[in-house]
Amino acid sequence: MSLTDIERGDESCKMTFSDGAEYHVEYLDLRLDCPCANCKPRRENKQRMIEFQEELSRLRIEKPSIEIVGHYGLKFIWPSGCSSGIYSFDILREIAETEPHSRWQQS
């Protein structure tokens, strides 16, 4: 599976995958799933995830720059800080298929 196209809007982006599937994904959801070493531990348990979400919700999530990484993923350069996490195409697909924020609301 690979990403064939990504179009950036103001608050979300449209991703097209090699099987033709298209998804609109909010930057906040992508940011919550940042795979970098700083953000990963913020999701290790439910309490920390809730705090992380609240913190990000208070930030204005701005349109990120995108850097392609080889043939398997890309980096989002977030104006609010993180830029070292590599989102593989598989991770992007997983985020795209997840109902927005649903994970955070499960009790």
Ligand SMILES: [Zn+2]
């Ligand atoms: Zn991060």
